[in-house]
Amino acid sequence: MKNCQLDHGTPAAAPRKRALALFSGGLDSILAAALVARLGVDVTLLHVQHLWSGGSAARERLQQAADRAGLPLRIVDAIDEHLDVIRHPKHGYGSAANPCVDCHIFMMKVAKRLLDEGAADFVVSGEVLGQRPKSQHYRALLDVAEESGLGDRLLRPLSANLLPETLPVREGWLERKDLLSLRGRGRDAQAELAARLGITDYPQPAGGCLLTEASYAARVFDAFERLGRDGVDRAEFDILRFGRHFRISHEAKLIVGRDERENGVLARYAAGRTLIEPVEPVLGPTALLEGRASEEDALAAASLVARYCDVEGRERVEMALIRDGVRRTVWVEPMRAEDPRFAGWRVEDRARAARRPTA
Ligand code: SF4
Structure with a gap:
């Protein structure tokens, strides 16, 4: 056994955990993904494409942002399913034709489908508590987790310490001290985090979605x-x-x-x-x-x-x-x-x- 390279006395390292990080193209989503990747998780960015996401130029910008962050990008075409959310939102519309709570639930459901197929262990989202008064207040965030079926498999690392504990923390895949407590509409903390993570070239907060x-x-x-x-x-x-x-x-x-x-x-x-x-x-x-x-x-x-x-x-x-x-x-x-x-x-x-x- 002189040439055997295996050390039978050393336990094999646990496989790295995998996360799908919802990626709109905005700063918060890339920050959440990059933070979790920095903590040792294999992160894949997931963009759920809908009619208002933009065409090939927008997809190119997403790819460039993913490349800059060094993360793989997966784009799922959900245009037709998403239209049904716009037609019949359970939680109603925001200030215009934007059913943001239902839209978030829908995106999470798409991610959950992939999770159920074995694509990852949990889902990451860049939502920040209180950033949007109608769709990101405490109750709305809990509703999105629950109604999407993700439950505690949905981690919002930017506000995780203000929200109920999630599976990745409970299982010890991530430590609470490494997650954040961001709240509200301010952008200073995000800019600071971006600098810390080396994300220097990112889009400004978008006025964005035509539905608004x-x-x-x-x-x-x-x-x-x-x-x-x-x-x-x-x-x-x-x-x-x-x-x-x-x-x-x-x-x-x-x-x-x-x-x-x-x-x-x-x-x-x-x-x-x-x-x-x-x-x-x-x-x-x-x-x-x-x-x-x-x-x-x-x-x-x-x-x-x-x-x-x-x-x-x-x-x-x-x-x-x-x-x-x-x-x-x-x-x-x-x-x-x-x-x-x-x-x-x-x-x-x-x-x-x-x-x-x-x-
Ligand atoms: S702003 Fe548009 S894309 Fe974003 S959650 Fe609301 S409806 Fe959906």
């Missing part, structure tokens, strides 16, 4: 009212991000592109809708008329689109209406700014006085 914006929320709730919550599909949610939106009648809505990029996006969604555009030599936006529009609605819509065209003093403009490959043209007067329909149809203006649903 009042104008987008007005469009979402208008669509819910018109189509029913389950009738607002992925394409409709996407269209709500672009153009100016006008509710012409209960049945019909007009969306007018604001620049070339939006014109291109709207043109991609023309199937099942009427595409409206000026006939050359007049130049102007691309617009979509959707819903069950009467002939009167279609003419009014064409008149409104003509308002945004380069009419050069023309009193009447020829507009093309194209639906299912069939093209016809109509002559209309551009709608005047003082026309009461103009302001009255804007979805954002209509929503201001309307009562917003809460659940």
Whole structure:
């Protein structure tokens, strides 16, 4: 046995514990992950992708941030499932169309699924107690842990010592003294921690999610009212991000592109809708008329689109209406700014006085 390299008298080292760290791209999530990694855990960043996460450029930024932190990144596409959370949030909405508590629960559920498949031993999140008054107060954090099914397998290292004990501490995988007691909206402690962990290049706190914006929320709730919550599909949610939106009648809505990029996006969604555009030599936006529009609605819509065209003093403009490959043209007067329909149809203006649903 002279050549045997094994030392049978030394117990094998316990395997390192593994964690999935939810990663939004913001500082808190990378800090939480980096802190736990520094404590000897194998951490994988987990980004749950939803419709408002951004496209390939956003994914590239996430990858760069993960590379800088030296942590592997896993991206899970959960777009369609997430839309259901937006349609039917159990805990209601925040100040706009943002169901943040339900959204957090959903992200944790995605992480739990991976945990149940054996991807890790526990989940890490960068939530900070009291940082967001509606979704990160004490009770909300407990609800998220409980309703996601993660329970004590969810560790929030930045506020861990202000919250009930979790599995990684109880089992001795991590020590309480190494975890933090951050509370509230201040950012100084995070900046200090970032410096301590050597994280120097990080994004500033994001205004971020479009669901928190009042104008987008007005469009979402208008669509819910018109189509029913389950009738607002992925394409409709996407269209709500672009153009100016006008509710012409209960049945019909007009969306007018604001620049070339939006014109291109709207043109991609023309199937099942009427595409409206000026006939050359007049130049102007691309617009979509959707819903069950009467002939009167279609003419009014064409008149409104003509308002945004380069009419050069023309009193009447020829507009093309194209639906299912069939093209016809109509002559209309551009709608005047003082026309009461103009302001009255804007979805954002209509929503201001309307009562917003809460659940
Ligand atoms: S801000 Fe947007 S992405 Fe973040 S939790 Fe709220 S709804 Fe979800």
